Amino acid sequence: MINNNNLLEILSQFFSETKIGEIMTSPAIVVTPKTSIKQVKNIMKVKKISGLPVVKKGLMLEGIISIEDIIKVLENGSLNDPVEKWMTVNVKSFYEDNTLSDFMNVSQEYKFGRYPVINNENKVIGIITKYDVISWLFEKLGTIYIHDDRRKKILDYEEYTSKLTGEILDNKKISFEFNIDYTDISKIGIGATKLKSFLKKIRINEKLVRKISIATYEAEANVIIHSESYGKIFCWDFEDSIRLLIKDYGKGIENVEMAMQEGFSTATEEVRSQGFGAGMGLPNMKRFSDKMTIISEVGKGVIIEMIFYK
Template sequence: MAEDKVDELLQKLQKYFSHITASEIMNKNVITLTSERTLWQAKELMKIRKISGIPVVNDQRKLIGIISIEDIIMALEKNYIKEPIGNHMTKRVVSFSPDEPLESIVSKFERYHFGRFPVVDKNKRILGVISKKDIIRAILERFRLIYVHDERRSQILEKEAEWFDKSLITGDYVKKSDADFVFQINYTNVDLAGAGAAKLKFFLTKKGIGETLVRRVAIATYEAEVNVVIHSESEGAIYCWIEKTCIKVRVEDHGRGIENIEQAMKEGYSTATDHIRELGFGAGMGLPNIRRYSDQMVVMSEVGKGVVVEMIFCERG
């Protein structure tokens, strides 16, 4: 794909995936060199790995500089290609923090025109690198996780009963009777919106699940529960299964449904009434927040038939 086409694509997509951070995009398999290595060695490594720059680190893996293909070209022209990298590397390196959002990442690519940027923690230890290809890959992966673009999605849509009885992620029948946690959502009292998420948080904490993971589950479940209360005009349910490597949560209702899922995924989009907004709900962050805090998410809906939101949460390293 031509460079200008990549830039155009990133401009169009970044507003839909603004929640993605550097830690989710970066390539953790980082090629690095230490300062005593020669420019010639850097040149050969770039040629073998087909990369345009290499971070330079010290013994503690702290970023101290970067060597680029432009530095190599200059070294060849001026005949110092066998000198140490430390003598010629760029020491003032533009980098990303792990929690840097996509908008800022794209902005830096546009501003500095580098091929890749290192990602470092607060102690300057290198965690990964990000190229434009890494950004595209992360966005495509999000597309794959959010929507089911296969024959099974079409089959499920054609058979209403199936998407209430089957997992949207695996396609297996859901054993709701085996759920570790079940909560019936009462849509008639908006003051109770979030009660199920609070009980689920307490339940998971009692089970010894880690605080960070519990928090992510609770936030995403809260958003899904509130959507049932303020939009569905129907009672709903929360189901949770604690599995060996992850936690699965499913929130469903048989109410009004979502007319346009793609539009509903955009931050700030909401169909909530003025009354609901006055109560502090309906900011248009429900589905985007669910997407942000879950590791996998699939939404299935049809107008007049209801909504199923299925989420998977795993420990993040």
């Protein structure tokens, strides 16, 4: 079975010479040695991060303070203590010209959660984590197809962990839900139309609504034309994005890579005669979404996850 680390290693091989400067999060949120631990704790909570580079004047790297250090303070110190008292000073960092291959080698050896990135003047200009690398790879590749036996587990669970962000897509927080009826081809587009109306009501940008509607229409059509099973459309309204999950319980996709090719279709002549089955469904979903993942197993259905950034 391929685990997450192995998957990351396999994908990163294709981009091994990519510069860290292209992948890092920049600018980095930083603190000074005199910043109080209490302030650091609040920054981490608000920004939802687990570590901060510590810099002196001129953004020169002094150390790093992490959630692990905060825990030590709570056990043995005071939240009013300055960062310099608790920070880690022997910091492993990268230059922006270091490569993804360099990052993979170092992160396997040291196992740190985050690494400051500096320029040739030794100024902190960003930070890089494995999450940054995974996000960058997903964006670069556009579509990830999960090949290993995790597919069965994913398809069998109602609560879904996003393969794009690692977040739990909580069923209790669904903003919009629609049941797809595969028995009537004339019903293609009803779900997309209802979702479009919902998004307009919550004042989503018109151009974004159009992109989401097109991608949803294509996904809905695929369920009705190809799955031979009922399906569902789920939508979550997050602060920074709209997340879609289209799930069916049908025959699955035998070859996702082939299905992603423009013009490839397994639609019947009857379906084609009604103007569907041109083989542009999955390519259009990829084109109009910012990130997309397909998970499928023959006989177990299909899950398509899409993210549209606001």
